[in-house]
Amino acid sequence: MNVPSDLLYAPTHEWLKREGDLATVGITDHAQHELTDVVYVELPAVGTSVNAGDQICVVESVKAASDIYSPVSGTVESVNDALSSDPSLINSDPHGNGWIFKIRIASGADLSHLKSPAQYAEQLGQA
Amino acid sequence: MESELKKTPLSSIHPQFGARMVEFGGWWMPVQYQGILQEHLAVRRLAGIFDISHMGEFFISGPSACEFLNHILCNDVRILQVGAGQYTLLLNENGGVIDDLLCYRIEDQKYLLVVNASKIEEDAAWITRHLPEGVTFSDESDSWAGFAIQGPNSPAVLRAALQESFELPARNHIACVNSPEGPLFVARTGYTGEDGFEFFCTASHAAVWWTRLLASAPQTGVVPCGLGARDTLRLEVGYPLNGSDLSPERTPLEAGLAPFVKIDKGEFIGRAALLKQRENGVPSKLVGLVMEGKTPPPRAHYPVLFEGNVVGETSSGSLSPSMEKGIAMAYLPLEISKLGNVVEIDIRGRKFNALVSKRPMYKPQPESK
Numbered sequence: 001m002n003v004p005s006d007l008l009y010a011p012t013h014e015w016l017k018r019e020g021d022l023a024t025v026g027i028t029d030h031a032q033h034e035l036t037d038v039v040y041v042e043l044p045a046v047g048t049s050v051n052a053g054d055q056i057c058v059v060e061s062v063k064a065a066s067d068i069y070s071p072v073s074g075t076v077e078s079v080n081d082a083l084s085s086d087p088s089l090i091n092s093d094p095h096g097n098g099w100i101f102k103i104r105i106a107s108g109a110d111l112s113h114l115k116s117p118a119q120y121a122e123q124l125g126q127a
Numbered sequence: 128m129e130s131e132l133k134k135t136p137l138s139s140i141h142p143q144f145g146a147r148m149v150e151f152g153g154w155w156m157p158v159q160y161q162g163i164l165q166e167h168l169a170v171r172r173l174a175g176i177f178d179i180s181h182m183g184e185f186f187i188s189g190p191s192a193c194e195f196l197n198h199i200l201c202n203d204v205r206i207l208q209v210g211a212g213q214y215t216l217l218l219n220e221n222g223g224v225i226d227d228l229l230c231y232r233i234e235d236q237k238y239l240l241v242v243n244a245s246k247i248e249e250d251a252a253w254i255t256r257h258l259p260e261g262v263t264f265s266d267e268s269d270s271w272a273g274f275a276i277q278g279p280n281s282p283a284v285l286r287a288a289l290q291e292s293f294e295l296p297a298r299n300h301i302a303c304v305n306s307p308e309g310p311l312f313v314a315r316t317g318y319t320g321e322d323g324f325e326f327f328c329t330a331s332h333a334a335v336w337w338t339r340l341l342a343s344a345p346q347t348g349v350v351p352c353g354l355g356a357r358d359t360l361r362l363e364v365g366y367p368l369n370g371s372d373l374s375p376e377r378t379p380l381e382a383g384l385a386p387f388v389k390i391d392k393g394e395f396i397g398r399a400a401l402l403k404q405r406e407n408g409v410p411s412k413l414v415g416l417v418m419e420g421k422t423p424p425p426r427a428h429y430p431v432l433f434e435g436n437v438v439g440e441t442s443s444g445s446l447s448p449s450m451e452k453g454i455a456m457a458y459l460p461l462e463i464s465k466l467g468n469v470v471e472i473d474i475r476g477r478k479f480n481a482l483v484s485k486r487p488m489y490k491p492q493p494e495s496k
Contacts, residue, residue: 039164039446060423084421
């Protein structure tokens with residue numbers, strides 16, 4: 001599985017890319033592979049406030065609906081509307097065009113609970 | 128746990144073709160290879176091959192075999208010539224469904240029943256219980272492997288795999304042949320709504336025939352397909368799944384299967400209940416539902432509402448890859464089951480509109496292309 005080196009990871013298979021106090025979030029290559037064909041994404045509402053670990057949206061494949069959890073506390077700033085017309089972006093480009101939402105990180109929130117690429121790769125059982 | 132599950136003769140070969148294996152009704156089966164959506168569309172456009180070795184094969188023979196089968200099955204077995212088959216159901220005394228199956232007359236006094244994998248033991252017990260003197264019943268499920276080859280190019284797939292002299296059977300007919308790789312049953316039936324075949328060989332020859340049936344892939348486009356695509360294909364054409372859309376509590380008349388229920392053929396198990404329903408009407412009907420617009424896919428056991436009240440629940444549901452919409456089936460009260468009625472399906476707390484639709488919800492392209 002692809003584990004990009006410029007991202008941080010939650011054990012529930014979400015990735016996070018930090019740019020200042022804004023973070024982009026999606027699900028990992030491992031997660032999309034487990035899900036198989038994504039056919040629907042229930043995007044979070046812009047303005048939603050969440051705590052790290054809260055269920056924030058749902059990604060659906062033909063076989064199952066999968067809860068997605070916010071890796072950080074904060075407020076949803078924007079969502080990837082492209083997923084409404086093409087949910088398969090999550091499969092074809094999970095770390096890029098398949099991003100799901102951007103979140104304004106809550107002040108004082110830290111990301112130390114998240115995994116480094118090496119730690120996440122270890123979780124996946126990869127060297 | 129994988130080691131406790133039943134395995135088909137090909138269970139170790141499927142991963143070599145990229146299969147993702149899952150537990151299904153006590154069996155270790157491929158749910159997909161390249162992906163459910165691609166496999167589904169391949170069957171609609173070209174051809175796909177499914178391992179159906181887990182299904183059951185029963186042989187029933189004797190001078191009274193026809194009479195016996197006509198007593199336990201609701202379609203009319205008497206019309207079958209040698210080489211012909213029919214879809215039929217095994218009913219309990221209340222007219223409810225024990226199993227749905229294909230019944231083929233393979234010899235003058237010998238029949239092959241192909242039954243659902245999840246019901247092999249139950250069907251066999253029921254048949255044994257009712258078996259009269261002089262009729263022989265043999266459950267040979269473990270001896271046979273089976274493949275479903277489905278799609279517009281399926282005749283080409285069969286022709287490439289079999290000798291040129293082999294004449295493909297007509298729709299709903301079965302050919303019984305001997306080959307250097309054992310006896311074969313080739314039936315022109317299927318669970319997808321496309322032209323197709325269900326092909327049975329001895330378990331020991333399963334790998335040979337799987338490989339041979341896939342050999343024409345460069346010409347026919349045939350690809351291996353798993354249980355995921357099998358479910359989306361049958362749901363699109365409104366075919367019921369036993370255990371989801373069929374149950375011992377519902378009659379085939381409620382399931383919309385009246386063409387396969389020959390009430391006037393004479394006495395058979397379940398007839399009394401069906402007669403009553405024919406006289407008084409059925410309380411509910413299995414209808415198709417098509418979601419409006421972009422929605423999450425409906426799944427089984429989601430509440431269905433009409434004018435704000437819960438009136439039933441979905442028995443099956445999925446995304447339709449061909450229609451690119453959610454589709455489902457549900458038993459709805461007769462007065463609500465009018466075509467074109469708008470109902471709501473409650474999908475994890477959010478309600479989405481769906482139209483009551485005839486079955487099939489999707490009509491495959493005509494055979495002559």
